[in-house]
Amino acid sequence: MKFKFTTTKIASIEKVLNIKFTKRGNQYRGLLQDIEQGRRLTLEIYPDIAIGMNRGNLVNVFTPSAHMQLHFCTGFVASDVLGEVVFIGEHNGRLSGIIVEKAAACSVYSNVDSALLTSDFTKLGSEVMLSGVALSLAEHLLEDKSK
Numbered sequence: 001m002k003f004k005f006t007t008t009k010i011a012s013i014e015k016v017l018n019i020k021f022t023k024r025g026n027q028y029r030g031l032l033q034d035i036e037q038g039r040r041l042t043l044e045i046y047p048d049i050a051i052g053m054n055r056g057n058l059v060n061v062f063t064p065s066a067h068m069q070l071h072f073c074t075g076f077v078a079s080d081v082l083g084e085v086v087f088i089g090e091h092n093g094r095l096s097g098i099i100v101e102k103a104a105a106c107s108v109y110s111n112v113d114s115a116l117l118t119s120d121f122t123k124l125g126s127e128v129m130l131s132g133v134a135l136s137l138a139e140h141l142l143e144d145k146s147k
Helices: 007-017 114-118 126-141
Strands: 022-024 027-034 039-051 054-063 066-071 075-079 084-091 094-101 106-113
Touching: 007 027, 007 039, 007 075, 007 084, 054 094, 066 084, 066 094, 066 106, 106 114
Parallel strands: none
Antiparallel strands: 022 027, 027 039, 039 054, 054 066, 075 084, 084 094, 094 106
């Protein structure tokens, strides 16, 4: 079954990020701020919208200096312990992800080989290892190729 953002899932994101979304039509929008660090981030989630000729989930992140989008979001993991939400999209063995932190920080990883998530990180270069470690939280969401 295709992943869907439900009100329960949206609430779990709100809880972890300590954010309150405003719902307008088919858009959830919330603001994260870290006054001490001078960071500000707007997170938007569009469940099940038209993306070209297909339908899917869109995640937008706006900062004062960047705009990031994840088309066809296929899942997320909200971690209370880490204070972050990992949004992922997987296609043909490649993984892209946006990680949004409670402290209004954000990281993006794009076109990562899904096999890296199960690799021995000690055998990877540090420049490659970071994406595997960061996205490994969402490993259980990946498509099971053995089915």
